[in-house]
Amino acid sequence: MNNPVVLVAAALVLAGGTFALRLAGPLLRDRVSFPPRVERLMESAAVVLLAALVATTTLTEGHGLAGVARVAGVAVAGVLAWRRVPFLVIVLAAAGVTAGLRLLGVP
Template sequence: MTWLAVLGASVGCYLLKLLGLSVPASLLAHPVVARTALLLPVALLSALVAVQVLGGAGALVVDARLPALGLAALLLWRGAPFLVVVVGAAALAAVLRLLG
């Protein structure tokens, strides 16, 4: 049964990719479509981050991840290097989990 699900998902992904490749170039050149295509990755990544930070066991969970995300956003806004952002957020989460 598992292999049937894997094969079905594979065929579905292939057909979805084929559908995307069959869209006419004139439709993709439309300004609204182009702007939406530019904004979609940002929206999807934001949704994934929100689910990972606030989700847990089917409920809204506020723990050390939320302040760590806030610190990461602040450091990115201030122009800190990516490694500093990651290490700073991880260190804050670790300290908060140690204290709590």
Template sequence: MSWTWILLATAACFALKLAGLLVPESALDRPAVARVAGVVPVALLAALITTQTFVHQQQLAVDERAVGLAVAGVAVWLRAPFLVVVVTGAAATAGLRWLDLAG
């Protein structure tokens, strides 16, 4: 990647942030905008988790990461604290990878 592309991406991010600051407050007070603003971060995080879990080298992959995600999902369902969710998911993934290397 060349420096030109990095500088262009930096300028685009800055312009997007500036555009967000220039939006009138009356537009942000609308109920529809508030609903969308509340849902978009959750959708983006779900998309990131899905792609990081089920994609490996541009191929669909179901491996230990899927089990870790499932274990973390159960921990969330049981209303475990966030740190417990992360540690149990990571431990399940690490344990399965260790068993795969040991076997």
């Protein structure tokens, strides 16, 4: 499966499929309608999926727990994002807290 032609072809197929799916939204928006309740549920589902992704990547590493340092870093990032701090400051603060705790020996 290390054939470069196959890899390039697979990448092009994936790129085309991604483009088609992203284009389908604006093209079909006027043709497909959902009840207001379903639209609210779909908006909530996106938030729930994002929260689950953040929780999974924050709390686990491999097959075990990630440790306190990563959780503290994500918590700092969450508080700073809630306070509407610029994104670069959020990333640097979260990385700094995580690195500082790990430097102190906190897992």
